Amino acid sequence: MSRGISLIALVVLGWGLMPTVTSAQEQIEDTTARKMPLKVWGAQFEEFEYRYSDDDEELGVWNGDVFYGTDELKVRWLTKGEYAIDEQAYEQLENQLVGQMPISDFFDAKAGVRFDTPEGPDRTYAVVGITGLAPQWFEIDANLYVSEEGDSSAELDAEYELLLTNRLILAAAVDATVAFSEDREIGVGKGLVSTETGLRLSYDLVDRSFSPYIGVVHERKYGDSEDFARAEGDGAESWYAVLGARLSF
Amino acid sequence: MKTAFLAGALSLLLPVIGLAGEYNLTVDRVEIDTGDFVKTGIGYNGKSPGPVLHFKEGEKVSINVTNNLDEMTSIHWHGLILPFEQDGVPGISFPGIKPGQTFTYNFPITQSGTYWFHSHSGFQEPDGAYGAIVIEPEGRDPFRYDREYVVQLTDKHPHSGDRIMRNLKMMPDYYNREQQTVGEFFSDVSDQGFMNTVKDRLAWGGMRMMKADVEDLQGFTGLINGKGPDQNWTGLFQSGERIRLRFINSSAMTYFDVRIPGLDMTVVQADGNNVQPVTVDEFRIGVAETYDVIVRPKDEKAYTIFAESMGRSGYARATLAPKEGMEAPVPGLRKPARLTMADMSGMHGMDHGDMGGMEGMDHSKMGKMDHSEMKSMGHAGMSDMDHSGVKAMDHSAMGHGSEMPAGGASDPFYAEGSGLVPTAANGGKFLSYADLKAQNPLYEEREATREIELRLTGNMERYTWSINGVKYEDADPIRLQYGERVRFKFVNETMMTHPMHLHGMWSMLDVGAGQLNPVKHTISVQPGTTVYMETEVDEPGQWAFHCHLSYHAAAGMFRKVIVEGGPESAQAVEAGTGSTGGEA
Ligand SMILES: [Cu+2]
Numbered sequence: 001m002s003r004g005i006s007l008i009a010l011v012v013l014g015w016g017l018m019p020t021v022t023s024a025q026e027q028i029e030d031t032t033a034r035k036m037p038l039k040v041w042g043a044q045f046e047e048f049e050y051r052y053s054d055d056d057e058e059l060g061v062w063n064g065d066v067f068y069g070t071d072e073l074k075v076r077w078l079t080k081g082e083y084a085i086d087e088q089a090y091e092q093l094e095n096q097l098v099g100q101m102p103i104s105d106f107f108d109a110k111a112g113v114r115f116d117t118p119e120g121p122d123r124t125y126a127v128v129g130i131t132g133l134a135p136q137w138f139e140i141d142a143n144l145y146v147s148e149e150g151d152s153s154a155e156l157d158a159e160y161e162l163l164l165t166n167r168l169i170l171a172a173a174v175d176a177t178v179a180f181s182e183d184r185e186i187g188v189g190k191g192l193v194s195t196e197t198g199l200r201l202s203y204d205l206v207d208r209s210f211s212p213y214i215g216v217v218h219e220r221k222y223g224d225s226e227d228f229a230r231a232e233g234d235g236a237e238s239w240y241a242v243l244g245a246r247l248s249f
Numbered sequence: 250m251k252t253a254f255l256a257g258a259l260s261l262l263l264p265v266i267g268l269a270g271e272y273n274l275t276v277d278r279v280e281i282d283t284g285d286f287v288k289t290g291i292g293y294n295g296k297s298p299g300p301v302l303h304f305k306e307g308e309k310v311s312i313n314v315t316n317n318l319d320e321m322t323s324i325h326w327h328g329l330i331l332p333f334e335q336d337g338v339p340g341i342s343f344p345g346i347k348p349g350q351t352f353t354y355n356f357p358i359t360q361s362g363t364y365w366f367h368s369h370s371g372f373q374e375p376d377g378a379y380g381a382i383v384i385e386p387e388g389r390d391p392f393r394y395d396r397e398y399v400v401q402l403t404d405k406h407p408h409s410g411d412r413i414m415r416n417l418k419m420m421p422d423y424y425n426r427e428q429q430t431v432g433e434f435f436s437d438v439s440d441q442g443f444m445n446t447v448k449d450r451l452a453w454g455g456m457r458m459m460k461a462d463v464e465d466l467q468g469f470t471g472l473i474n475g476k477g478p479d480q481n482w483t484g485l486f487q488s489g490e491r492i493r494l495r496f497i498n499s500s501a502m503t504y505f506d507v508r509i510p511g512l513d514m515t516v517v518q519a520d521g522n523n524v525q526p527v528t529v530d531e532f533r534i535g536v537a538e539t540y541d542v543i544v545r546p547k548d549e550k551a552y553t554i555f556a557e558s559m560g561r562s563g564y565a566r567a568t569l570a571p572k573e574g575m576e577a578p579v580p581g582l583r584k585p586a587r588l589t590m591a592d593m594s595g596m597h598g599m600d601h602g603d604m605g606g607m608e609g610m611d612h613s614k615m616g617k618m619d620h621s622e623m624k625s626m627g628h629a630g631m632s633d634m635d636h637s638g639v640k641a642m643d644h645s646a647m648g649h650g651s652e653m654p655a656g657g658a659s660d661p662f663y664a665e666g667s668g669l670v671p672t673a674a675n676g677g678k679f680l681s682y683a684d685l686k687a688q689n690p691l692y693e694e695r696e697a698t699r700e701i702e703l704r705l706t707g708n709m710e711r712y713t714w715s716i717n718g719v720k721y722e723d724a725d726p727i728r729l730q731y732g733e734r735v736r737f738k739f740v741n742e743t744m745m746t747h748p749m750h751l752h753g754m755w756s757m758l759d760v761g762a763g764q765l766n767p768v769k770h771t772i773s774v775q776p777g778t779t780v781y782m783e784t785e786v787d788e789p790g791q792w793a794f795h796c797h798l799s800y801h802a803a804a805g806m807f808r809k810v811i812v813e814g815g816p817e818s819a820q821a822v823e824a825g826t827g828s829t830g831g832e833a
Contacts, residue, residue: 034807035340037722042419071713071720105708106457133710136454166426207468208416208423248419 037070042248046159047198049244051217055235058085064247067100074100076110081118089119096127107132107140114145121185124148137161153179153188167204169211173197182224187232189224196220202246211246272302272312276322276346276368281377283470284477286407290377291318291368298475298499299366299380301399306361306387315351321370322346324354325752325793326382327537328364328521328770331356333790336752338369341791341809345370361386362521363495363539365401372410375501375799379403383495384521391688392517392526394543397493398484402534402556402565404469404503405477413501414800417465421712424468427562427585428461452590460587462709462744463669464560465800466502471556471565478566481576486569491545493517494554498534501799504559504746504773506533506671507540509552509569510580514542516680520769522755523688530677533559535748535773537797540680544569551575559669559746561585580674588744591666592776595742664777669746683760685767691755692785694764697736701727705774705796705806707743713804714743714796720805727794727808729786731815736783739774747801748773751810753792756782771797789815 045064052058060083067076075097082092098112107130114125129143141157159173177193200215217240221229226236279292293299304310316322323345325337335356339345346352361384368378381399406413416423429450437446453460476482486492494514498505508514508531515528518541526543534540534556546552551570558564561582568576662682663670673679707714716724729735737756739749750771757766759781766783774780795807 034721034803034805038414038418038804040415040418042415044419071711102711106710133457135457136451137457163428163430165430165432166428208420 037072039068039070041068042066044246044248046246047200047244048247049213049242051240051242054239057238059083059091059240060085061242061244069100072101074108076100087119091118092116093118098127098129100131103130104132106134116186123183123186134158147183149183151179151181151183151188153177153193164201169202169204171198171200171202171213173200179225184228187225187228189226189228191224192222193225194219194221198242200242200244208246209248213242213244213246215242215244216240217242270304270308270310272310273315274299274312274324275315275317276324276378277317279377281405281475282477282480283405283472284479285470288405288407288409290405291322291373292377293380296475297377297379298401298403299378301381301383302366304358304382304384306358306384308358310354310356310358312354313351314346314354316346316348319348321348322368322373322378323370324366324378325369326354326356326364326366327750328362328539329356329382330359330753330755330788333753333788333792336790336792338752338793341793358384360384360521362518362523363399363497363541364521365497365499365539367499369793372414372501372799372803374499375406375410375413377405379499381495381497390517391523392515392543393491394493395490396486397495399474399495399497400484400554400567401474401497401499402503402505402507403472403498404466404500404558404563405472406466406469406501410501410799413466414803417712417800418804421465421709422459422462424466425459425461425464426467427463427560428459429587456593457710458588458593458744459709460589460668461560461585462588463586464503464558464562465745465798467558467560467562469503469563471503471505471558471563473554473556473565473567476567478564478579482567483573483575484567484569485573486546486571488547488549488571489545491543492569494542494544496534496540496542498536498538500536502536503563504533504535504748505556505565506531506559507554507556508532508674509544509554510577510675511548511552512544512546512569514544516540516542516684519685519767520771522691522768524767525686525688525765527680527684528678529673529680529684530675531671531673532680533671535746535771535797537748537750537771538769538773551577553577553579555580557582559586559671583674587668588776589666589668591664592668592744594664594777595740595779596744596777662773662778662780663775667775667777669775682758682767682773685758685760686762686765687757687767690764691768692734692757695734697783698733700736700738702738702740703749704740704742705747705749707745707801707804707806709744712800714801714806716806716808721795721807721809722805724808726791727810729784729810729812731786731789731812733786734783735786736781739772739780739782741774741776741778741780744776745798745801746773746775747806748797749795750797751784751792751794753788753790754784754786754812756784758782786812788812 043066045062047063049061051061063080065076065078067074069075078096080094084091094116096114098110100108100110103109109130111128114127116123125145125147127143127145131141134140139159143155146152155177157175162170175196179188179190179193182190196219198217200213202211202213204211219238221236229236274293277292277295279290279297281288281290281297290297314324323337323339333342335354336342364382366380366382367374381401470477474482513528515526517526520539549571551568554567556565566579660670660681671679704717706718748771755768758769758772760766772782789812792810794810795802
């Protein structure tokens with residue numbers, strides 16, 4: 001976990017030192033006033049949590065992003081990882097750098113690259129995707145990936161928030177991955193690869209910047225991917241109790 | 250710096266000598282204590298709000314503004330009619346005031362009444378850079394009063410303006426803590442039935458719109474003359490006196506509904522111009538508007554000035570009392586406002602926004618919604634009077650206007666059936682724009698020479714705001730010809746209320762009173778409505794024209810207006826300071 005955090009700290013620091021990000025609000029330059037497009041930045045962790053599995057595995061997990069740009073074009077760095085605390089190893093470590101632009105009132109298109117650098121084989125992917133708000137308040141993030149090996153896959157993320165009160169929020173999230181071809185080396189079989197379903201109950205303690213939560217997460221592999229996992233001696237299914245916080249700056 | 254401050258303070262204390270007044274203002278970092286929190290902000294002469302500037306009509310003023318900040322600043326004299334170079338909008342009127350620089354404004358005072366001044370740079374105004382202006386008329390006021398107080402309202406937030414803008418861009422509902430919850434779902438089920446409630450939620454969810462989207466910025470402390478509710482600014486009186494209260498809404502984002510339980514208020518002036526007196530129990534003051542009212546407390550007791558935010562998320566409070574330290578009960582907040590489908594009726598670009606309501610709904614894609622709201626009326630009947638949306642519709646459907654309090658649920662400046670229609674807390678009279686009639690028309694009545702349609706547009710999810718779908722950064726200036734009389738048609742296609750402010754020239758709000766239409770500088774346009782104002786184009790130069798909600802203006806609901814032609818010196822306009830403002 002600590003390595004995970006220090007890595008994040010390092011990358012965030014590195015980002016913070018980039019000249020473009022040092023000032024939050026550049027439109028305040030008076031003589032050019034409001035004729036300059038409003039530039040904004042933001043950083044958030046949808047998940048930043050400790051997971052404890054039904055077979056006593058402990059994980060540090062995060063899923064966050066940092067963006068900078070205007071209404072018309074944003075650069076977004078997305079980072080996602082799972083760090084196995086006992087093994088001191090990244091089970092998953094994924095970073096994406098994408099450009100993002102609006103394509104409709106509620107959806108943006110994005111394109112860029114993704115680097116997977118967990119313990120074991122690396123992969124680099126080209127990414128295209130859409131992200132936005134679907135009717136009935138479902139937050140959707142859908143991506144297509146093509147790896148340097150020529151394997152393609154798709155990932156669909158959907159999230160819904162239920163307001164128990166204006167601060168106590170129950171969030172349900174589903175993430176599903178489908179592969180269009182097999183990539184045996186990284187344990188991916190053709191077809192539905194895996195799903196992760198989470199239910200988190202959070203409380204907005206400090207505005208919307210710090211919202212601690214508890215929850216449960218269910219991970220499952222399917223089809224050939226399930227068989228590959230079993231062959232590695234891993235289970236195909238896990239339940240986790242999670243404890244963490246949503247963060248935004 | 251200290252001497253400058255003292256000199257500034259002194260000069261403000263001195264009575265105006267002759268017809269030329271010199272004033273000094275410093276722009277400073279200040280500490281703002283609201284009673285709920287303390288923050289660093291920006292103020293004038295060492296405090297926020299800054300001093301009340303007292304001018305006299307006919308006077309020539311020169312105001313030395315010294316910028317003690319480490320960033321650019323500016324002062325805009327809100328509502329004052331003056332040469333455009335003195336208007337104080339960086340990039341449009343002048344380049345702005347650099348750190349350490351003293352800029353001298355020189356202009357004649359050609360009007361009287363209640364106004365205010367504020368920074369037009371970045372988010373300095375939400376951060377505290379504002380003060381009041383009181384201008385004594387050359388002649389006599391057409392109403393009597395024994396004493397007067399400025400009552401300057403604001404919505405002070407613990408976050409800086411920059412931070413708020415960034416948060417709104419990141420999460421448009423960042424500050425909205427009055428959203429519909431599971432609990433509200435069940436209470437609606439018990440009021441309106443399960444199917445109606447589900448249909449209602451599906452209709453709004455389908456549009457990705459929120460009935461609770463009334464205020465972008467909650468979590469503020471309402472201040473009156475810089476004092477929070479617990480600090481209780483107090484104005485003293487002797488019973489029987491007529492007190493003139495000069496209400497100024499200097500909020501960044503908040504509309505206030507103002508009442509003084511136990512007292513009638515006679516509105517005598519709006520936006521600095523005298524209106525035919527109208528006595529009300531409560532009024533709504535839009536951001537940047539001013540209203541002068543006269544009250545006459547007859548009892549030896551304290552009265553609370555209670556200004557509740559339009560969304561009911563916060564309030565400002567002050568006291569009128571015969572003696573310092575006396576207090577009156579502070580009312581509680583009413584139920585949070587909820588938009589209805591009527592407030593959405595402008596969203597599909599319909600031409601008859603002011604007819605909105607039922608008719609609009611039939612035309613729109615939200616037919617289902619229409620249905621469910623209608624149903625719920627049938628079920629709930631009069632017992633449902635508390636549900637804002639249903640209330641007004643009941644009223645209109647039944648046509649029993651006389652059963653409702655005067656000035657209550659039907660107001661031509663709200664879409665029929667709007668969830669925002671204000672009602673007086675005591676069941677009495679709530680001021681409507683329709684009640685405002687000019688005391689003295691400023692201009693000859695004449696036909697408008699042309700009409701300009703301005704659709705107020707935006708996307709709440711992206712927190713972009715625009716006019717005719719174009720943000721300021723991409724927009725060409727609006728060009729007017731000196732001497733014309735332009736009729737502006739505002740069509741609000743968003744679900745928020747926008748206080749539209751045209752600098753430099755008076756605008757007559759069309760309330761259907763012809764020659765007696767009230768003369769204003771800021772005009773609120775409610776969701777789902779179409780509102781007209783007419784402007785005598787009699788000031789050459791370049792002017793700002795924008796929504797006065799700070800974060801809407803910053804996000805693009807802003808235009809530059811160029812008045813072409815006109816007398817002599819104004820010909821230099823195009824070559825003037827405009828280059829830094831940059832035309833599209
Ligand atoms: Cu606005």
